[in-house]
Amino acid sequence: MQESYGQFCPVAQAAEVLNERWTLLVVRELLMGSTRFNEIQRGVPRMSSSLLSKRLRELEQAALVTTEPLAVGRGKVYELTPAGRALGPLVVALGTWSRDWLSREISAEEADPALLMWDLRRSLRLQQLPKDPTVVFFRFRDAEPKKRAWWLVARRSGAELCFSDPGFPIDLEFDAEARAMAEVWIGRLELGAALRARRVKLAGPDELVRSLPKWIGLSAFAYPDPAAEMAAREGVAGG
Amino acid sequence: MQESYGQFCPVAQAAEVLNERWTLLVVRELLMGSTRFNEIQRGVPRMSSSLLSKRLRELEQAALVTTEPLAVGRGKVYELTPAGRALGPLVVALGTWSRDWLSREISAEEADPALLMWDLRRSLRLQQLPKDPTVVFFRFRDAEPKKRAWWLVARRSGAELCFSDPGFPIDLEFDAEARAMAEVWIGRLELGAALRARRVKLAGPDELVRSLPKWIGLSAFAYPDPAAEMAAREGVAGG
DNA sequence: CAGTATCCGATGCGATACTG
């Protein structure tokens, strides 16, 4: 832990807790609903276990996180305290600010399909699925071999992500560069626009294509406000 | 600069810019209106010049800050770009969150009168002054000798801060522990309550005492919203 | 699986000294 700033200013005190490397991203994962160590780690794959462990302890000490031993099996459940949950709007605001003002391109390195798919899976609106299961195949031509193909098997009861063909008939098929998909995901590129520009290709029965925006979620930062969210969806569905 | 997180998530990209040690506090100073190097540094006195210089360059590179050489004399003027200014509500929200949820006590170390007075001077509402000049003497009994006594000479045209008696007749006199004063400043302790509890003492003509809350500002985090602000003022004036 | 302990190298930061 860094030395204290030695200031009474609340911003300084907040910074002492949140500015440590990775900490904010761990909070983000918890806000997104991850509760288990490995689940959290899938959201921050470049972070070592030991550091994640340390950060979780620090967050617990700062009273932003509580843990409870699992009733069955080993391990704990990590959850945000009210103080931690109160950071939700702040993290969203930060993400939105970042999307709007930091014009950095997404690099090839960053557009990790594993992370993207993991995020995407978590944000599905399973209740809106047009079929049960709905199976979507994703192809990222530019990704490293092991991360090129993904099967998403979405059921109302939950969704699974596979690296190899699970054998279900495929309903929809995406084909895109990981970067383009990531831009759509974070709301910098609208799906309709991406499709028109052929940066993202989507194949399947017309009605399934049309209904997709209803149940595939986007990043929390993709929607500045609910109205814009709805407008964006209409636009996509119409395209 | 730390290594990149390697994530496309906007939060990660924002963190890369803002999470460096001291950076957020430098942004805070710029948001508060400081534009000159030394002015900024007075708000972060424990930060070395070299590091402040480096951080300012980084912020400039991230397009949050612009500089302009001074027409006369040496040095530059530092200013936030629109992107930087857009962080304003975020910093305030962070400070408010911190005040509300991080219940850390202000330590004696942190309650630096120099910082407190510097903040206070900057937040005066000079147009609301009852007299011109209005001279306030502050005594912090618990502070180190050199920081025990302060004279604030506030004029509509600007305010000065002195460590030694400037010779003006004193209108109001504060006497408090620096910690108590800091708690009032950040809005964790209401001035009226502090006065009643004798943690802060204020002496002077009745009408000047009463008018003080009108022109002495509090930290940006002391007011969750304008309504609360007005209510707080009324409460103080009545007490 | 769900973490923890240890080690070691990189680097971030603070101190000091210096310049126009």
Add this chain to the structure above:
DNA sequence: CAGTATCGCATCGGATACTG
């Protein structure tokens, strides 16, 4: 005054190995 250059130590964090 308004910064910049340099240096050396501390510490942070990543890799690896380990445990119940």
